[in-house]
Amino acid sequence: GAGVSQSPSNKVTEKGKDVELRCDPISGHTALYWYRQSLGQGLEFLIYFQGNSAPDKSGLPSDRFSAERTGGSVSTLTIQRTQQEDSAVYLCASSLAMTRNYGYTFGSGTRLTVV
């Protein structure tokens, strides 16, 4: 597609449930990133994938968070046993490559609300 696509755009879940957030990057982009944006806050790095290399998971806030990227394209961010503090907008971005500094293209995000 022309841009980064994220689904769902909104998700309301009960505390303790698991959720899966999906990201379809721009075709041909080898680097994919997940960020979290809490209300009125900046962008908190979560995880990135670069080609077939092992992902950098250093930003994941707890072991309840995990992410996969299948076939070097679509990525899924999974949050297990959701807590109210997980409520935020989860943003996915992709770029041509991590090296040589290509700008990110962001999706519109998934707004997650844990009730």
Place this chain on the structure above:
Amino acid sequence: GENVEQHPSTLSVQEGDSAVIKCTYSDSASNYFPWYKQELGKGPQLIIDIRSNVGEKKDQRIAVTLNKTAKHFSLHITETQPEDSAVYFCAATTRGSQGNLIFGKGTKLSVKP
């Protein structure tokens, strides 16, 4: 690791005036500095970027300056218009060109007609 500080957190200007947003970074190996604009309900959009071998870059009404010695960079918007109202984020790479972007906390710009 890299730390990016951004000021001010909010900025209000009259239409037609200039707006300046400043950022500092801590990692001297950083060499790429993009700026993003985020409108309500949308993801951030890249508006301009600068690499460490350049001191200034312009694109119509927006410009970015970089001072590598002082480790700070700034976004300048001239002849502001109401549609410039948004949240602006600066960012810097970590570990030179091998790392992900670290973002500032954002500046909410309001342009009053």
